[in-house]
Amino acid sequence: MPLSDELHRWIGHAEVRIAGMAVAPGIERIGRVVRVGDGVATVAGLPETRLDELLVFESGSLGLAIDLGEEEIGCILLGDAGGIAAGTNVRGSGEVARAPVGAALLGRVVDAFGMPLDGGMPPPAEELLPVERPAPAIVDRDLVQRPLASGLLVVDAMIPLGRGQRELIIGDRGTGKTAVAVDAMINQRSTEVICIYAAVGQKSSSVNNVIDAMRRFGAIERCLFVIGGPDAAPGLQWLTPYAACTMGEHFLAQGRDVLLVIDDLTKHAAVYRQLSLLLRRPPGREAYPGDVFYIHSRLLERAAKLSGELGGGSLTALPIAETQAGNISAYVPTNLISITDGQIYLDPHLFYEDQKPAVNVGLSVSRVGGKTQAPVLKNLAESLRLEYQQFLELEVFTRFGTMVDERTRKVIEHGRRIRAVLAQPQFAPQSLGQQVALLLAVQGGTLDRLALDQVGSFRNRLADWLAQRCPEALRLGEADEALPDELRARLVETLADLARSLTAEGP
Ligand SMILES: Nc1ncnc2c1ncn2[C@@H]1O[C@H](COP(=O)(O)OP(=O)(O)OP(=O)(O)O)[C@@H](O)[C@H]1O
Ligand SMILES: [Mg+2]
Structure with a gap:
């Protein structure tokens, strides 16, 4: 049977495409592991590696290059360290770490790479976006104009939040920090706001409580949980808030309003300190590396209210920080206070006097939300x-x-x-x-x-x-x-x- 013209043309196209894809011989550089230890590895023989490039170990495990030296590269492991030993082969991927984004993630519990932690199938991704992305530029932003009601009277009346704001929730251990964020997420059941809960190094039982509370009281179909548990590779924990932010930015670009809770950045800083010390970076104040301010500011700068031309979406960030004995002038808490647009300070004394939520009104402030407060309130x-x-x-x-x-x-x-x-x-x-x-x-x-x-x-x-x-x-x-x-x-x-x-x- 003669082939139709249409089919001939199609085959022609396909041949061109296959010809265009002809596999050219290339040189793949293979390095090898020099040292490996608790969540980090040092690699030699990959001089062309770029910062933040993903490295692939022989075992299939991934690493992220965060320290480039003349001879050696320091990388953090993003998966199982099993099968990685001195001498193991490594190759550069030429790619940065990416997270899947899309509506299919809503209602799911995943890790920073979008792998399911809830026993389901991996959620289909609409796109894979880099976990580290530049923050919206100044001209792309609009003023924070609409309130983000938390449903907590003490917050909404005295420390009001606006959509696109960054407000730190800070306090000692067990003073109800997570509870404030969870109530704010539950209150979004009556709005269209998408809630993302990013947990770094939180106990599985606490994370479970949060998920359970959202399932019982909140709009779980508009929630996403991105979890880097304490037993996950430290590198993966460290990546969790960035990945969660990328997942939120997908909705932000669609003009939606997103609430991102990061629980908590003190643990995030501690994980980063651990990795940096193991990579033998010079320790600074409180043994944190010199760029601990930058890792948080580049994350929180991504919270924004976008201008009308860009769809007018907003990403509100509620990072959480833990203090020791109420010391808000410690290194990481002061950094975070200066990066954010205000803080909700939870006072242990009030908490033990059974005043819950234990918000200390005198030490709490909201620097932009006041202008957005509902006029009747x-x-x-x-x-x-x-x-x-x-x-x-x-x-x-x-x-x-x-x-x-x-x-x-x-x-x-x-x-x-x-x-x-x-x-x-x-x-x-x-x-x-x-x-x-x-x-x-x-x-x-x-x-x-x-x-x-x-x-x-x-x-x-x-x-x-x-x-x-x-x-x-x-x-x-x-x-x-x-x-x-x-x-x-x-x-x-x-x-x-x-x-x-x-x-x-x-x-
Ligand atoms: N408004 C409230 N009313 C009653 N109980 C509360 C309230 N807020 C918090 N709690 C209780 O206080 C305890 C500690 O709260 P939560 O876990 O939120 O604190 P946290 O500061 O996040 O603790 P951690 O430092 O362990 O993360 C929980 O048992 C919680 O149920
Ligand atoms: Mg907590």
Whole structure:
């Protein structure tokens, strides 16, 4: 049967293509391992290697060249060190480390290379992008304009976050740092924000708790977990936040809003210190290598609010840092404080006094989010910070058993109620309407009529009470300018009713 013209043309094309792909003989340089130890290897005989190039060991394991010397290359191992010994062959790949990106990753638990850790199949990638990418340039950025509600009253009222901001969550061990970030992620169930949780060296049990909480309370189908566990190769742990950021940037480029939590950068710095010391780089302050500032700034600079021409997406970063005995002026914490746009400081004393979330309002700040705060909340929260700080100062006096006059006593009682309202159970983020109602109850004096230990019940019952009696309050949005007068009056009335029903029940 004669072949059709179409088929002839097609075969012609294919022949051209195959001819074009003719395999040319080339020289592949093979180096060999000189030394190998805990997560690093030194390689000789690959003089053309470039910085950040992937090296492939005979066993198939990968390494990343981070130290180029005249004779030797220092590389960090990204996989199993088994099968790598002095003398093992290594070749350069000419490639940098890349992470898969795409919508198929959502809802999954993966490592920095997109390999599944949840027992499923590897998620199909739309693209492979370098894990280290340049941050958006100045002209590509827009001002941070929209709020990113965390659902925590103390944060949204006093340390508001904006989309595209970088806010450090800092505090001692076990003071609820992860809990603040998880609540912020859970609160995104009512928005379109994509949440990425990058864990560096976190215990598997804690990571599991986070995933479980998101599954139970959050929108898990819009979450991605990128995990570099403590038992993973140190190099892979180190790469985790960069890979997670790359995975987020894919959505950023599509004009979506992304929230990236990095838990935590102190461990990240420690892993980097370990690798650098093993590679015999000169140690600097606290034995960290000289570029520890740069590894974090080049990561966090990638958080941005993009300009309209680039789709207007945003990547908000919530890095976490752990302090020792509340020392926020240690090397890595001060670096991070200076890189980010503010910090939420969690105070161990408050935590042990059962004030949770244990945010120390005096030491916390949000340098850009204030301008984005929802106007209805802003009006009510304006004086709150000052009132609360004044109360904290006055309260110190009363600790000595000093007699205080009636006015001071009132200020203190009012302050105690502010503090009680700022406490909040885990996994129960508040909507804007609830927050407005709570602040209105504080400012209007409704809470002053309640016993202090009833404030918790007031807060816990509020959502249902509003849904039944004043549902329009729950529909308040971030764009609403001011609280309409009649809604305000209705709210005050509804709140007073709730307070009355609680006092009637008694303590
Ligand atoms: N608002 C809250 N209400 C009640 N319990 C809380 C609250 N926030 C945190 N906790 C509890 O405090 C404990 C420590 O919280 P979390 O693990 O978030 O702290 P962390 O600072 O991340 O700890 P680590 O340093 O181990 O990472 C957890 O058991 C958590 O359930
Ligand atoms: Mg934690």
